[in-house]
Amino acid sequence: MDRRMKRKKMTSILSYWTRRYILILVVGMTLITLFAVYWIRETASDNRQKTAGLLGQEIADRVEVGQDGKLSVPYTMNKLLDSRMGYFNFKGEFCLIITDKDGDLVFSRPPIKEEQLHQWLTKDLKSRDPAKKVIGIPIGDEGGRTYGQVSLLLSKRSLAASPNELALACVLLVALILCGWLTIYLLSRKLSLPIRRVAESARRIREGHYDVNLEVDTKEREIDELVVSFKDMASRLKQLEEWRALSLAGVTHELKTPVTSIKGLVMAVRDDVVGPEEAKEFLDIALRESGRLERMVADLLDYNALSAGSVEVRRDRLDLGALVSEIAYQWELTSKNEGAVLSVSTDFPEAPVQAAGDALRIQQIVVNLLNNALQAADPGRPTVIAIRLRAKENRASIEIADNGTGIAAEDRPHIFERFYRGESKKLRTRGLGLGLTYSQLLARAQGGELRLLESSPEGSAFELELPAAPPAERSERTSA
Structure with missing residues (x-):
């Protein structure tokens, strides 16, 4: 099954965040609106009760009390109520009841009968209907005597009714949801656009197209850093892909050349194309070619092992003078046995130079530098290699200088890159271009560094720098 078909259905950032934000916004605003409506209704009910109390007090003040204690309602009461009802904006179910001190009906608006009064109100003039509320104002004199009561019978729904406020709350709710x-939507769209372009560019890179034109105009620092980093990554990937193809071709060529040579030489001997003397010479050449092939394969395996972190590197207390002297002596003997004409000089300080490192790995680095010096020898002058030891603050260094042809200026920045070989070296020697790269990795695995100090047509100088050994250094193992 296609990998794309296995992936679950995805949604865009724009849709994802917009939908969820709207859901959260609607729920949040709905809760706020419900609370606001409840608060508005309670506030409106309280204000209307106070307003009804003021109206009842005014009516109670206008009711006349006779000498016999009987109540007399002015004939202008209906006119007064009409004006006050419009002024106080009382709507819905409303009933004004005036009773005497015995609870008998004196006046009502709208008119009701005595039987209705007792159906609606209890003896203490409270509402029998839970949906209605009675606001009672006593009718009395300055002496504190009560002669009756003005009762305003209102429905609780009409008290809490506030259509204007509710309409305003709904309008604000809708406006806030739309604005949110x-x-x-605009923020998600602005955020998703550069991310979508980066995703499209990543898809093109996955398909093998590294020429990415990612032009995104943004003021957000994080998005700008993402775009710039992606551009740099795409450029680096393009370089790595070009380097990979070139390196693969170079490695293939370098490995194929000795194999082809060995094959041709062995076939010539097998088919009796050459005589016995020449056959022996052909076999010697094939043996040397197989040795070169073996060394190239070993370099490749060592480099891969060190890059994968599977090479063990020790941290022992070492006397660099004794170690480097032994390495130089053995290498010089081997090189002279192979016919090389050279001289190796050493310059060591009187005091021992102590370092923390791995003797085997240091030998690999030094031998590789000596081999490179020999390969760079100038045929027009004797080969001289100088080895110097220097003790620095918390560091120890091994300098190896030669009087060879030097490294071309255009090759110097790249000599530590894997599989890189200068044009002049390609013509003189065969190899994979891993020697200096591997040596530098070994130096860094020991906490040191390998660098090119100088190079000119009169020769080159390299420095291997290692950490100095503390007074009480104990041997330990580390994984490179």
């Missing part, structure tokens, strides 16, 4: 949706 528009805001998150």
Whole structure:
């Protein structure tokens, strides 16, 4: 099954965030609106009760009390109620009841009968209907005597009714939701656009197209850093892909050349193309070619092992003078046995130079530098290699200088890159271009560094720098 078909259905950032923000916004605003409506209704009910109390007090003040204690309602009461009802904006179920001190009906608006009064109100003039509320104002004199009561019978729903406030709350709710949706939509769209372009560019890179034209105009620092980093990554990937193809071709060529040579030489001997003397010479050449092939394969394996972190590197207390002297002596004997004409000089300080490192790995680095010096020898002058030891603050260094042809200026920045070989070296010697790269990795695995100090047509100088050994250094193993 296609890998794309296995992937679950995805949604865009724009849709994802917009939908969820709207959902959260609607829920949040709905809760806020419900609370606001409840608060508005309670506030409106409280204000209307106070307003009804003021109206009842005014009516109670206008009711006349006779000498016999009987109540007399002015004939202008209906006119007064008409004006006050419009002024106080009382709507819905409303009933004004005036009773005497015995609870008998004196006046009502709208008119009701005595039987209705007792159906609606209890003896203490409270509402029998839970949906209605009675606001009672006593009718009395300055002496504190009560002659009756003005009762305003109102429905609780009409008290809490506030259509204007509710309409305003709904309008604000809708406006806030729309503004919030528009805001998150625009922000999500602005955020998703560069990410979508980066994703499209990544898809092109996955398909093998490294020429990415990613032009995104953004003021957000994080997005700008993402775009710039992606551009740099795409450029680096393009370089690595070009380097990979070139390196693969170079490695293939370098490995194929000795194999082809060995094959041709062995076939010539097998088919009796050459005589016995020449056959022996051909076999010697094939043996040397197989040795070169073996060394190239070993370099490749060593480099891969060190890059994967599977090479063990020790941290022992070493006397660099004794170690380097032994390495130089053995290498010089081997090289002279192979016919090389050279001289190796050493310059060591009187005091021992102590370092923390791995003797075997240091030998690999030094031998590789000596081999490179020999390969760079100038045929027009004797080969001289100088080895110097220097003790620095918390560091120890091994300098190896030669009087060879030097390294071309255009090759110097790349000599530690894997599989890199200068044009002049390609013509003189065969190899994979891993020697200096591997040596530098070994130096860094020991906490040191390998660098090119100088190079000119009169020769080159390299420095291997290692950490100095503390007074009480103990041997330990580390993984490179």
